[in-house]
Amino acid sequence: MSFVTVRDVFQEYDGRPIIERVNLDVAEGEFVSIVGASGCGKSTFLRLLLADETPTRGRITVDGGTPAREPGRERGVVFQKYSVFPHMTVRDNIVAAESFPKGWGWFRGAKLREARARADEVLERIGLAHVAKNYPSTLSGGMQQRLAIGQALHARPRILLLDEPFGALDPGTRLSMHEFLTQLRAETSMTVFMVTHDLGEGFKLGDRVLVFDKTRWDPDYPERYGATITYDFDARDHGIPYQHILDKIPSLAAASEPAPAPN
Amino acid sequence: MSFVTVRDVFQEYDGRPIIERVNLDVAEGEFVSIVGASGCGKSTFLRLLLADETPTRGRITVDGGTPAREPGRERGVVFQKYSVFPHMTVRDNIVAAESFPKGWGWFRGAKLREARARADEVLERIGLAHVAKNYPSTLSGGMQQRLAIGQALHARPRILLLDEPFGALDPGTRLSMHEFLTQLRAETSMTVFMVTHDLGEGFKLGDRVLVFDKTRWDPDYPERYGATITYDFDARDHGIPYQHILDKIPSLAAASEPAPAPN
Amino acid sequence: MRLLNRHPTRPTGILLAALPFVAVLIAYWIGSEIRLAANPQDKLLPAPETIMNTAGRLFTEPNKRTGEILLWADTFASLRRLAFGVGIGALISLTVGVGIGLLPYVRRGLSSFVAVLSMVPPLALLPILFIVFGLGETSKIVLIVIGITPFLIRDLSQRVLDIPHEEIVKAQTLGASTWVIALRVVLPQILPRLIAAIRLSLGAAWLFLIAAEAVAAEVGLGYRIFLVRRYLAMDIILTYVIWITLLAFLIDFALKTLSRKAFPWLGGGL
């Protein structure tokens, strides 16, 4: 009863391996957090799930179907930035989730009115009704991400992919977004993959936490090997005690940073 | 024995008050953290301290002198971004701190060699010796900020101003930067002002934590009044128990975010 | 205080802004005085008041034979050509630019061709142009189109490529086809850039217009300038030059305003 199935997936860029031999089974409705050092290939893996790129080797299937060759309505996505259309009002951004599959990408007349009414409901739910006619550039970062999530969900995807969705927000906003996401999750039962830099966030929101890391390492050729899933934690019940994870995988803390030279 | 003295400072932009009646005395060597909701005028206050702007009213003096009219060597600064010169190598960025006050901004011959030797010492200390010949664009965010701090300190300012210096870094890097800064602080005894969004960071690093907020509020004209220092916490001994501050000033948590509409 | 931190006060600022204009006027006036003192009939640098009189006459006095005011007829003809040329260039470059920016196949097929085209000096091709498009309005409009389109295409296709890949992916996850992405995601976002690019290339468009009108025309601002050059009527030439400058300025201003008004979502950017 695996819903998303990843089998022996490799990804290379210009002959440089980024991801190696990834295998994964995710059940429908699971919330999977993905953490790992910066540059280890988390976003790349998400792009593979999204079918924005095709893996060099291996296959990714959803619900036993054939591997997708390009992004489509069954996979929704929210990036850290650029997830809403700057030239559409907040409401039109939601309406777009309905009208884009149509021939001209437009609604007119009665259809438009209905779509707008539905969009207003969504805005009400995500707390953006009061700025329905504003353009995204006038919204704060948190409001923009909320809109992006609302827009993605309005297309009713079966899988939702989040790439550091709260990475650019300040801590307070971040907390309120966690709440918002948890609330939405309670209402639908989508399968979610979320890449995050924040271990705490990963454990707080996820059912599972995957850690990406390199299993092999050649000090002379640091780019010779790619990363794969090295840990797969159960994170239900807040994944206590997740704090010890740093002791196990110190690279997560240092992230993009080489240790300061001793002096 | 007030070192930095702020007296009745007001700042307006286009007639819109941002900062109101700020008074402050800071002793030499103190580390002052500044927190507050987004857009309340923290950066503005820092710019006033920097003398990048002149307050509409009031005066800011250092060590009893006349108010500065423009930035100079006695005030060092590190911003969240753009704090190093992208067109100079890492080493030249440090050398610049010595050569810029000279007529042509250049060193040549023996002087250059000496300055380079001193720069290399600095790089050794801040752990960037191995990338001395790289350009900043090839450095990670954390390394760039480390360089920016090293550069600012190499000019031996009497006051160091930091505007969310670690705001763009991921949590792991952030921690290592805290260590780095604490270490440097132990070696010199500068007066430091640091704006931060992260309460924990403010209390961890600072001797004092200032909170900026509006004391008056007109719901119909939210922009009518400016912010001022509403709290001035002693944060030595890690300022325990700083956690309660959120109960006192809830606006710090919500930051730029309006509360989600109830539904 | 460092010079870079010193801001002029408001009156000083206005004075400063006026200074170079006044300086040019005075320089002209002195030059004109000197020449006119040597030869009162000198035509090269007519006195400012002569220019004023000529300008007044040009703007108001109808031509004896045809009854129309030449300057306005010229202006109308030239602006018409300019509008057609720029308009057609804009349409072509929108289509091709979106194609190149969005579709890998079109990009491979056309981008190096457009790069080479943009290097061809259009003025040298005038004879071929005339034969293919005739001596009438078409060839003048085509010269403008040929002159500005390669630049517009390159600029716009670059802007399409600059649209964050995330937005394109997002649109795909909402089920948009290539056509819908082009129409609803890409097109509206490069329209402001189109206006900016047109503003940049208007100078070239004027140039090509004047060059084309110099070769063959019966009416038009460039035609008139080249015609009266035959008897060195600098008072007319200068009036026309100032008038063209003013028109260019007004068009530029109108486009800027249009861009600000029509694209509120830019939020002050651009």
Added chain:
Amino acid sequence: MRLLNRHPTRPTGILLAALPFVAVLIAYWIGSEIRLAANPQDKLLPAPETIMNTAGRLFTEPNKRTGEILLWADTFASLRRLAFGVGIGALISLTVGVGIGLLPYVRRGLSSFVAVLSMVPPLALLPILFIVFGLGETSKIVLIVIGITPFLIRDLSQRVLDIPHEEIVKAQTLGASTWVIALRVVLPQILPRLIAAIRLSLGAAWLFLIAAEAVAAEVGLGYRIFLVRRYLAMDIILTYVIWITLLAFLIDFALKTLSRKAFPWLGGGL
């Protein structure tokens, strides 16, 4: 699969890139055949082999009288003018651009003046230019300078303004004077932009060069085209047009390479 997600394979890509060039060649060849069939003496669209022969002759046969190969002499003369014009324009615009971008006083004084200047059609001012600067090399170089400098100044001063204020403040906290900031912070950072702006304005520079050479010159690519235009010697004109296109392409490529090599700190940007 959506068209926008389809990428041509390598061989298809090369084929696609060659397609428009081949199409133009074939179209020309057909047009030429048709005209030559109707009138074997037709000069407008000479047969490709005629052009090849003419080109071969132009590139290798020295002039009987002077012993020099005209095409090379023309190329040399034109490139020299171009280099001087663009070089002087670059120097002026660097100075003025940095001034406008960095110093509020200069900005107030010059920015609107430059904005107006950039709207003046330089071709219309040719007579005045020739009289002020004579008919020698100077006036041709000056026309190029006048033609491209306002654009360069506006572009560069905008780039100076785009330099993050933080960097300027940082330099001040390190004790830099206005002069040092201009020299060590601003100048090196806008040099790559200067090259980019020059690449953009080279088309205009060629245009002005050709226009100036058409009026007064004894040697030069534009002069030669103008001279043989009267005889409709399209084989020579086309050879020159292709040659100019090639030169423009090479110069553009050289500048691009220079920019990449000379400014490693850009890290692939621009």
Added chain:
Amino acid sequence: EQKTDFKLAWSIYAGWMPWGYLDSSGIMDKWAEKYGITVDIVQINDYVESINQYTAGGFDGVSATNMDTLSIPSGGGVDTTALIVGDYSDGNDAIISKKATSIEELKDTKVNLVELSVSHYLLARALDKAGLAEKDLAGVVNTSDADMIAAFATPEVETVVTWNPLVSEILDSNPDANKLFDSSQIPGEILDLMVVNTETLKDNPDFGKAVVGAWYEVMSKMAAGDEEALTAMAEAAGTDLEGYKAQLAATAMFYDPAKAVEQASSAEMPETMTTVANFLFDKGILGVDAPSADFVGVEYPDGKVTGDEANVKLRFDTTYMQMAADGAL
């Protein structure tokens, strides 16, 4: 004022090619040296620009037609003397049509020409002789001389008025085109001159002597059919020896200074110049302030003046050509 350095401008035209040869062959320098001066001869591609430059004071002399001299420098207040009458157009300017076979048939059609140039004048004279006026045409379209050949190749252009080498070029490549009228039908009306600033000439007679002397040395070479000289001129004109000879055939060169003096002093001259002045005034070329066609005075060798005697700005002076004829240089 007295000076020793002089500058002449010339542009490419069959009858003016000797000026280029004068410069490149060193003949000018030789004569200038003889009189202890220097004369710089500068080629300018754009004919109108060369006259404008002269009018503005950039040159001491320029090659121009009688008509353009009257309108630009003289009309612009620069007192100008026709130093050399080099030739008159004897078929070099022509009206060529694809369809029409006579001037009368031009009625209600468009004509392409360089407006306000001698072509325009030629057309006006041709129409006049046929009892028509310009308003009987559907209009004239200003067309740059450099593009006249290309223009004639386009379908909508029916009739052009232009000059050599364009005339022969057009007739050669369009065998079925008709020459309706040419300047040989108005002999002596389109004169090609070397005009100089009157004041400069008055103050520096040596300048006039050197230039005229050099010119007639080349004239004698041409008259003798000097291949070397003619080839150089042909090349400079962008054609070959044959082509250039054909152009010269339609140019009535005054190889002999005495002939030139004769032309300048001829009784038709005042009449011709009056016709020209009327044409110019009619076209508004004499300026808006010009009260009438005779607002500029023209003085002839015998001292006769047409037009305003108080405003003599164009003088036909045969002194120097006479010296050449007398071998006194």
